[in-house]
Amino acid sequence: MEAYNPYFKQRTDALSILGLSCLQKVTAAHKILAYGIPADLTDAYLQIRESTTIESLRVFVKAIVEVFGDWYLRALNETDICRLLSIGEQRGFPWMLGSIDCIH
DSSP states (O other): OTTTOGGGSOOBOTTSOBOOOHHHHHHHHHHHHHHOOOGGGHHHHHOOOHHHHHHHHHHHHHHHHHHHHHHHSSOOOHHHHHHHHHHHHHTTOTTGGGGTTSOO
16 A cells, blocks of 8 residues: 555654554554444544544545456456356355345
């Protein structure tokens, strides 16, 4: 992340005090995405204010979409569907794409 987006680089402020590290910002975004916790809960654990946590989450998600979106967030094509159905049949789930919502 640090190499991709300058937002994640640790900087110093006007008083030469180090700001938040890349690890702190990315960890805050991960905790929100993985556990669904509210942004204000990261304050006690990571020493990040709620507004910075929300900003880190937005920048992180935008970076993920920009970097991986073309491959992982694209619509499936016929080759992808055939491959997934084949894998599903091998593993005993022949209609796995038809039951994504678990009601079919």
